[in-house]
Amino acid sequence: MQLYISDLDGTLLDRNAEITEYTKTALNRLIAKGMNFTVATARTYSSAGRILAGLNLQLPIVLMNGVLIYHPVRHEYEVINTLADADAEKIISLCGEHGLSPFMYLMNGSVMSTAYSKLTNQAMKDFLDERVQKYGKAFIHTDNLTETEGDVIYFCFLDDYEKLAPMQEILSGMPSLKTAFYHDIYGDEWYLEVFSAEASKESGVRYLREKYGFEKITAFGDNLNDLPMFAAADERIAVSNAAEELIKTSHRVIGANTEDGVAKYLEELYNG
Structure with missing residues (x-):
């Protein structure tokens, strides 16, 4: 077959x-x-x-x-494939150190939700608006990503290459994680996606x-x-x-x- x-x-x-x-x-x-x-x-x-x-x-x-x-x-x-709690906490901590704001995806049973704390650039705003208006997706705004409920499965960063490259270098060196770092085909920004090494x-x-x-x-x-x-x-x-x-x-x-x-x-x- x-x-x-x-x-x-x-x-x-x-x-x-x-x-x-x-x-x-x-x-x-x-x-x-x-x-x-x-x-x-x-x-x-x-x-x-x-x-x-x-x-x-x-x-x-x-x-x-x-x-x-x-x-x-x-x-x-x-x-x-979920992320270990310690890994999710580490990524959130690094976001504060590097001045980055991701979209964080969580699972509650079989229900997915997406949380964020700040929309720091136009690309993030466009990303959210398209998914809300075109696909009816719900986003959760929170001042503290560590206070959200559910199992963290994924982080998505959308920003300039220069801002994301240091984070990519750190996270790609963590054996429990896997990253995807690539140029956005619809714009000038870059995506950095972070998830379990099993995935x-x-x-x-x-x-x-x-x-x-x-x-x-x-x-x-x-x-x-x-x-x-x-x-x-x-x-x-x-x-x-x-x-x-x-x-x-x-x-x-x-x-x-x-x-x-x-x-x-x-x-x-x-x-x-």
């Missing part, structure tokens, strides 16, 4: 962060014919679920760079391979946070708008995200 797995932003989605009708129709036709297809994204299900509405996915989705794995048919999380797009892909018995996995991506997914795949395919580092590690380069590149490649493959 073969699995095709695609990143969302910059890969499967167009410049408006949406799935075009062409891609949706093509993928649904191929899934109905028996193609095994799913996605792996840095997004939560709050936004990814709405983006994917109308796409008849039958397999689990890798969310938040592998922190969560969610089954869209059974409507349940198969995997939840990654790589571990998410390996989980799907082992649980569902896939013998070959083909991955599609565009950005540096897709490198772990590429590491776990047998075939690595980059869209033409991908970061140069990702293109260098790929077996093939296909059409851009703005050209329905993934869908057209899969149609050609199945119809050829």
Whole structure:
């Protein structure tokens, strides 16, 4: 059995962060014919679920760079990777020392919430506004992130490279943590995402391979946070708008995200 797995932003989605009708129709036709297809994204299900509405996915989705794995048919999380309390407290303490303000994601049972203390730049404000207005996501404002309820699973920083690089250097040296540090494809800022060392797009892909018995996995991506997914795949395919580092590690380069590149490649493959 073969699995095709695609990143969302910059890969499967167009410049408006949406799935075009062409891609949706093509993928649904191929899934109905028996193609095994799913996605792996840095997004939560709050936004990814709405983006994917109308796409008849039958397999689990890798969310938040592998922190969560969610089954869209059974409507349940198969995997939840939490951060140790000591690690969460350390990250919050470092935020104060470096003058940074993150979005902090928590789980209460199977319910996710997102907390923040300050919106320190326009990119953070746009990030919050888009998710509230476009996806109906709820955010919790708090003066003290340590007083929130639930298990911490993820931190997301959105700021200038120079401000985030020192934090990235410290956190990447902690063996219990994993980070993703990459340029925002929709703006000039950088993302720094922090989560459990047990989680990654790589571990998410390996989980799907082992649980569902896939013998070959083909991955599609565009950005540096897709490198772990590429590491776990047998075939690595980059869209033409991908970061140069990702293109260098790929077996093939296909059409851009703005050209329905993934869908057209899969149609050609199945119809050829």
